[in-house]
Every structure is written in structure tokens, then in C-alpha cells.
Amino acid sequence: xxxxxxxxxxxxxxxxxxxxxxxxxxxxxxxxxxxxxxxxxxxxxxxxxxxxxxxxxxxxxxxxxxxxxxxxxxxxxxxxxxxxxxxxxxxxxxxxxxxxxxxxxxx
Amino acid sequence: xxxxxxxxxxxxxxxxxxxxxxxxxxxxxxxxxxxxxxxxxxxxxxxxxxxxxxxxxxxxxxxxxxxxxxxxxxxxxxxxxxxxxxxxxxxxxxxxxxxxxxxxxxxxxxxxxxxxxxxx
Numbered sequence: 001x002x003x004x005x006x007x008x009x010x011x012x013x014x015x016x017x018x019x020x021x022x023x024x025x026x027x028x029x030x031x032x033x034x035x036x037x038x039x040x041x042x043x044x045x046x047x048x049x050x051x052x053x054x055x056x057x058x059x060x061x062x063x064x065x066x067x068x069x070x071x072x073x074x075x076x077x078x079x080x081x082x083x084x085x086x087x088x089x090x091x092x093x094x095x096x097x098x099x100x101x102x103x104x105x106x107x
Numbered sequence: 108x109x110x111x112x113x114x115x116x117x118x119x120x121x122x123x124x125x126x127x128x129x130x131x132x133x134x135x136x137x138x139x140x141x142x143x144x145x146x147x148x149x150x151x152x153x154x155x156x157x158x159x160x161x162x163x164x165x166x167x168x169x170x171x172x173x174x175x176x177x178x179x180x181x182x183x184x185x186x187x188x189x190x191x192x193x194x195x196x197x198x199x200x201x202x203x204x205x206x207x208x209x210x211x212x213x214x215x216x217x218x219x220x221x222x223x224x225x226x227x
Contacts, residue, residue, distance in 0.1 A: 001169070034213035036152075043202055043217035044144075044152065055215065087152055091213045094166035096142075096154040 002027045002090050006099035012107040019075040021102045023088035028068055032092035035064055035073045038101075039084045047086075048073065078104070109133040109216045111203050116221030123193050123225075129186040129203030129218055137161070137181035140206040142214060143188045145199040153199075156188070157206070193225045 003026045013019050023033065031051040036044035046055045048064035051071055061076045075082055083106055088099040115127040129141070143155040156177040157166045165177055176189040186203050200222050204214035 032211055036214075038152075043219055044214075045217075046207075046213060046215050049207070049213050049215075050211075089152075089154070089213060091211060094157065095168040096157070098152040098154060101151045 001095050002029060002093065002097055004088055004090055004097050004099040006086075006088055006102050008102060009100065010103045010105060012105045013078050014107045015078055015080060017078045017107075019078050019082075019104060021073045021086055021088075021104075023066075023071045023073070023099050025069045025071075025090055029090045029092035031067045032090060033064075033066070033071050034089045034091060035062075036087045036089065037082075037084045038087065044087060075104075109205070111205065111216060111218035113201060113203050113218045113221035116201060116223045118224045118226060119193050120227050121194060121225055124189070124191045125193065125223060127188040127190070127201055127203075127221060127223070129188075131184045131186065131203075131205070134205070136179075136184040139208060140164075141177075141179060141186045142204045142206060143175075143177060143186075144202045144204055144214070144217075145197075146202070146220075147196075147199040155201075158186070190223070193223075195225050197223060198225050199223060 005024045033051045035048040038044040052064045063074045085101045085103045087101050110132045112130045140159050142157045158177045178187045200220040202220045203218045205216040207215035
């Protein structure tokens with residue numbers, strides 16, 4: 001199975017900060033990587049697909065980059081609504097795998 | 108509007124069985140592959156299984172092979188997950204989710220989840 005490793009596990013930041021989360025795959029997955037945002041008690045929401053494509057309705061302050069085995073999610077200017085947990089997911093081959101998550105907390 | 112609504116969760120004793128359902132609406136169900144994902148309390152997401160639009164292709168994560176069975180009824184716009192021989196570590200919120208259309212697309216719509224608690 002392809003394993004996904006996110007870093008950091010927790011991130012403390014302030015409104016307006018630029019935030020970057022990293023996701024690494026232990027095997028090549030091309031650009032078949034997605035990012036999700038999850039708030040407490042809610043289902044995950046798709047943010048980014050195919051490494052860098054914004055899902056419908058997602059604000060442009062979110063961006064994704066990378067290919068192969070290393071990927072990043074960047075929030076250019078953190079907003080109050082962005083404090084949540086973020087997961088990456090590879091969908092290159094089954095079994096699909098999520099990263100362990102990165103919690104973005106208020107500093 | 109795309110809607111997915113899970114049901115069938117609850118408190119089950121170890122060794123018991125459960126069948127989760129997911130009712131889909133707002134899209135042409137038989138055009139999309141569908142998946143189940145779970146999340147233990149306070150933990151991360153675990154992808155469980157995928158079924159193609161016509162049930163031709165089914166995939167499972169290794170940890171549930173032989174105990175979990177994904178199925179669908181396109182006439183009823185419904186997705187199912189049969190879980191047998193339940194264990195304490197199966198305690199989680201179970202989500203159904205839609206794979207976006209086209210070649211290789213992740214999970215673009217999710218239900219609100221149904222909680223399964225395995226305890227004696």
C-alpha cells in the first residue's frame with residue numbers, strides 16, 4: 001500500500017498568516033492527490049484535486065502544488081473559517097490512503 | 108443538490124453484524140462510483156471500499172477484506188456496507204462518499220456520517 005505522511009501534525013497560526021502543509025507519499029503517485037478540510041462534527045470537504053486544481057466553490061487563497069511523491073497545500077492568508085483539520089489523500093491506486101491529518105489551530 | 112444520507116449505525120455487541128445504508132439524491136446515481144470511509148472518534152480518516160457505477164469493480168482496504176461487503180442498488184439510488192464480526196476497533200463514524208465523475212477523481216460529496224459503536 002501507498003503510505004501518506006503529513007507534516008506538521010499540528011500548526012498554530014494567526015489570521016492573515018501564510019500556512020503550508022506538506023504531504024509525502026512513499027511511492028510515486030503522479031498528481032493523483034487530493035486535499036480535504038474537516039471541521040469538528042462535520043464531513044470532510046474536498047478542497048483540491050489532482051494536486052493543484054481547486055474544487056468548486058473553494059476560495060482562491062487555497063492552492064496546491066507538487067507531483068510524484070511530495071505535495072503542499074498553501075493557504076495564502078489564513079481566515080477565521082480556515083481553522084480546521086486538513087487531510088491529503090492519494091487516489092492513484094487502490095487502496096486509497098489518507099494522511100494522518102494536520103490540525104490548524106489559532107495561535 | 109447532491110445529497111447523501113447514511114443510516115443504520117448504532118450500538119452493537121462484539122461479533123455482531125450491521126448493514127449501513129446510504130441514500131443518494133440530486134444526481135444520476137448509476138453514473139458514479141461510490142465509496143465508504145470511516146473515522147474513529149478523535150482520529151483520522153480511513154478509506155474502506157469502492158464500488159464502480161455498475162458494480163463491476165469492487166476494492167477494499169486490506170484491514171476489512173473478508174468482513175466488509177460493499178454493494179449498491181441503482182434502482183433504489185442506494186449504497187450499502189455490510190459489516191460482519193464487529194470488533195471494538197470498528198467503532199467509528201462511517202461516511203459514504205461519491206467519486207467525482209471522469210477518469211480518476213476523488214471524493215467530491217460526502218454524507219453526514221453514521222456512528223457505529225461496538226461495545227459489550
